[in-house]
Amino acid sequence: MMRVLEGGGIRRVPGGGRIMRGLKVWWEDLLSGVRPMLAKELRARSRGVRPAALLTLYLLAVAGGIAGVLWLVTRFFGALSVQVGLWIFTALVIGSTLLLAAITPALTTGAISGERERKTLDLLLVTRASPLGIALGKLLSSVVYVLYLLLATIPAFALVYLFGGVPVPYVVTAILVAATSAVAFAAVGLFFSALFRRTQVSTLVSYLVVLFVLFGLPIVGEVQRSLAQEREPFRTRPQGGPPPWYLSASPLVALGSAFQGPEGEGLPILGDLFRAITGTRMVSGAVAVPAVPGGVPASASMMYSSRPVSAAVALPGGLGGGVLPLRQSYLISPQTPGGEPRVVTALAPWVQHLLISLGTAGVAVAGAAWRLGGSGNLRAWLRRRPRVPAGP
Incomplete structure (x- = not known):
């Protein structure tokens, strides 16, 4: 790149310096949006009785779930069962995720549409803060509040250790699964808040998406597996292998995959849910193909079995004591008599959930920033705001 000097000379300006200056300006504009928005939102969320009331209701719901589990266990078993720790942990996991x-x-959902309704959005956009900085600051303030709720729940998880059966890696x-799913849901709400002009519309669409991810995806997976079984009775999925990747977007399915445990063990409800939806089960020890007449599996649960690459040590009345595997091996029985079984290895569904949630949050924030910067100009949310010259 050439630059003409005042005296008529020509000076070569390295392109790399221009790129570095552009990145520096982009970073400054990003911080100009993140810092003020984060400070403003945190101050607004910490004032009044609403934050304290929300935290109180959240903890009361968690405590009510624990009390309900203890009451059910003592009612049906007559005394505290050896698996009461697993039941309490299940209630905490499901309750925290759903709450x-x-x-x-x-x-x-009202972070950006609320600014638009109050006629204050234009004031934010004329500052040096980039649209990406504004969107990221709005999201981070919500993430901080979510982490605050999770930290308040940790003492409840400590009750599990009074009964035993749940190792630290599972907690x-x-x-992690609850936090990443909450970040993804918050980012989705932010995106629809930027997309729609009215807060009521963005709230409705956001909760419809959340309900579909939580409960719709497991239903879709079960329907798909049932239809595949009707077409081919001895196969749970036409292509075989691990469960479909989109099922991992649901935090309930992801938690079920992490806590399914060996056959007959694992977390109640969650492990059964994962096995029912995906048709997989975890086996411990050596991998073995179910022996059935003719070499053809007799049921979907026998056909597809999964085990961790690093087998966990089973605890009496509890979950495995080893570290949760990042990858799982799925054993597929032979489809014809005399055939050889196949083993397919893939990322564990709970790991896929972490990646999908973080990726969804990134795409949603970028989409909200793009909507703020103007849908007709893709560089609007990256460009530098002009500085106001200082007076004489």
Whole structure:
């Protein structure tokens, strides 16, 4: 690149310096949006009785779930069962995931549409803050509040250790899945808040998407598996292999895959849900093909079995004591008499859920920034705002 000097000379300006200056300006404009928006939203969320009331209701719901589980266990078993820790952990995992899924969209569905309704959005856009910085600041304020709710739930998870049966890696995995799904739901709410002009519309669409991800995807997976079984009775899926990747977008399916445990063990409800939807089960020890007459599997649950690459050690009345595997091996029985079984290895569904949730959050934030910067100009959310010259 050439630049003409005042004296008539020509000076070569390296292109790399221009790129670095552009990145520096982009970073400054990004921080100009993130810092003020994050500080403003955190101050607004910490004032009044609403945050304290929401936290109180959240903890009361969690405590009510624990009390209900203890009451059911003592009612049906007559005394505290050896698996009461698993039941409490199941209630905490399902309750925290569903509560966060119900709370987080409400934190962001009015973040941008509310500014538009209050006629303050144009004031934000004329500042040096980039649209990406504004959208990211809105999202981070909601993420901080979600983490605050999760931290308040950790003492409830400590009750599980009073009864035993649940190792630390499973608690960490449950918190990670709940947190990443909450971030994804918050980002989806932010995107629809930027897409629609009215808060009521963005709220309705956001909750419809959340309900579909939570419950619609498992239903779709079960319907698909049932239709495949009707077409080919001895196969749970036409192509075989791991469960469809889109099922991992549901946090309930992801948690079920992590906590299914060996046959007859694992978390109640969640492990059974995963096995019912995907037709897979975890086996411990050596991999073995079910022996059935003619070499053809007799049921879907026998045909597809999965086990972790690193087998976990089973605890009496509890989950495995090893680290959760990042990849799982799926054993597919032979389809014809005398055939050889195949083993297919893929990322564990709970790992896929983390990647899908983070990817969804990134795409949603970028879409919200693009909508703020103007749908007709893709570079509007990246460009530099002009500086106001200082007076004499």
